[in-house]
Amino acid sequence: MKTIGPMIGIVGGGVVGLCCAIALLGRGYDVSVFERDTGYNAASWGNAGHIAVEQVEPLASPAALRSVPKRLFSAGGALGLPPSMASRWLPFAARLVAASTPDKFAVGTAALTPLLAGSMPAWRDLVGALGAPDLLREDGHIVVWDSAASARTGRQRWSQTPIGTARIADAEPELLHRLGFLADPVGGAIRFTGSGQIADLRALATTLEGTVEARGGRIVREAARLAEDSGRVVIAGHDVDQVLITAGVRSRGLLEPLGYRVPMIAERGYHIRAQADGWPADLPPVVFEDRSMIVTRYADCVQAASFVELGDPDGPPDPRKWDRLEHHVRSLGLPIEGPFTRWMGARPTLPDYLPAIGRSTRHANLAYAFGHQHLGLTLAPVTATLVVAMLAGEPPAVPLAPFDLERFGRKGPHA
Numbered sequence: 001m002k003t004i005g006p007m008i009g010i011v012g013g014g015v016v017g018l019c020c021a022i023a024l025l026g027r028g029y030d031v032s033v034f035e036r037d038t039g040y041n042a043a044s045w046g047n048a049g050h051i052a053v054e055q056v057e058p059l060a061s062p063a064a065l066r067s068v069p070k071r072l073f074s075a076g077g078a079l080g081l082p083p084s085m086a087s088r089w090l091p092f093a094a095r096l097v098a099a100s101t102p103d104k105f106a107v108g109t110a111a112l113t114p115l116l117a118g119s120m121p122a123w124r125d126l127v128g129a130l131g132a133p134d135l136l137r138e139d140g141h142i143v144v145w146d147s148a149a150s151a152r153t154g155r156q157r158w159s160q161t162p163i164g165t166a167r168i169a170d171a172e173p174e175l176l177h178r179l180g181f182l183a184d185p186v187g188g189a190i191r192f193t194g195s196g197q198i199a200d201l202r203a204l205a206t207t208l209e210g211t212v213e214a215r216g217g218r219i220v221r222e223a224a225r226l227a228e229d230s231g232r233v234v235i236a237g238h239d240v241d242q243v244l245i246t247a248g249v250r251s252r253g254l255l256e257p258l259g260y261r262v263p264m265i266a267e268r269g270y271h272i273r274a275q276a277d278g279w280p281a282d283l284p285p286v287v288f289e290d291r292s293m294i295v296t297r298y299a300d301c302v303q304a305a306s307f308v309e310l311g312d313p314d315g316p317p318d319p320r321k322w323d324r325l326e327h328h329v330r331s332l333g334l335p336i337e338g339p340f341t342r343w344m345g346a347r348p349t350l351p352d353y354l355p356a357i358g359r360s361t362r363h364a365n366l367a368y369a370f371g372h373q374h375l376g377l378t379l380a381p382v383t384a385t386l387v388v389a390m391l392a393g394e395p396p397a398v399p400l401a402p403f404d405l406e407r408f409g410r411k412g413p414h415a
């Protein structure tokens, strides 16, 4: 007879929650995933699909702070600080500045490096176990610059930047040939190897959900509400032993009423998608670095994504962002024909650009895995292995101390 392990309620069925669900089912847990959205609108299903093993440096850095003026949307850049949302981003900006000292940046890089080193092996294991190896493409990505001058600066910067397990390959003539469809010759291009992409985000979503159900888990299509009961956290109306919060940007709203300090911001990004007819099927993601835009081919669509807009996850989108993406597509002469669908979604970002992965010391049955900022797709399977080890009391493959939520202190009556 199959032994049924502890009942765990996972709040949030994005990529992090679903990867955790599959890993926990593999350890005999009785798993229910609570997911309130039926439309696949979360960041998990609208992102750029890039397995970004190279991004070992947190964006909370002295260099990122120095570059703010030229990254502003008003200066043609990708950073949006909407005045109407200043009450959200001002406190976050203050914490970001405090987290961006050289020392803290070094600590953050040391924490992210082993996590990212484990990310591609964890994806490989996962798609193998799902019987869906084609979901993962391990053919790197391409970085392109508009002008020779920016290519020189960009190459030099990348050559001096730690890139974890990725490598930069010198394949310029071959690359330039593959990008021959562009209106103007590019200023330069480099190819990364060791990185990759998810071949199709919708197929990923349905494969992960289907696997959860096929292995005996449940996807509960409702908004979970949390409450406290005798020092434990409960999901209203449901009987679970343990609760795992994987609610992305919504994790803050779930945990703050329970006394946790979660200084998370919605880092809103935008994409446009169109039929993929003209875009080469075998081209890995292309980053147009001067335009802060990444173009990714999925199964039957091609997507251009950009922007980091700090604010309210539920505030109205800014259509100028989609207009600018369409402008880039046209002015670069990309073989992408409208009509375009338009999407906005929120990266869950903490001020030090490290995720929160850990167990509560206050509520014995509460664990969490959220705040994966620009790297949630990349880090979901490796996060799941860490969550499983943590709940089983086994030593995690990567030290979890830097990801403890209590690094932000406590709030409210529990402080």
Ligand SMILES: Cc1cc2nc3c(=O)[nH]c(=O)nc-3n(C[C@H](O)[C@H](O)[C@H](O)COP(=O)(O)OP(=O)(O)OC[C@H]3O[C@@H](n4cnc5c(N)ncnc54)[C@H](O)[C@@H]3O)c2cc1C
Pocket: 011, 012, 013, 014, 015, 016, 017, 034, 035, 036, 037, 042, 043, 044, 045, 046, 047, 048, 049, 050, 051, 052, 222, 223, 224, 225, 246, 247, 248, 249, 250, 251, 254, 267, 268, 269, 270, 271, 305, 306, 345, 346, 347, 348, 369, 370, 371, 372, 373, 374, 375, 376, 377, 378, 379
């Ligand atoms: C434009 C853009 C491009 C990106 N590109 C990349 C990339 O190339 N590579 C990469 O690694 N990352 C990328 N990211 C970041 C990545 O998408 C996120 O880090 C990741 O999706 C976070 O996953 P998650 O599962 O934690 O959260 P989410 O995707 O936000 O999922 C959380 C889920 O929880 C559900 N939920 C919330 N509250 C409740 C509740 N109370 N009850 C039930 N359900 C609830 C939500 O409906 C949602 O489905 C990008 C993000 C954006 C916006």
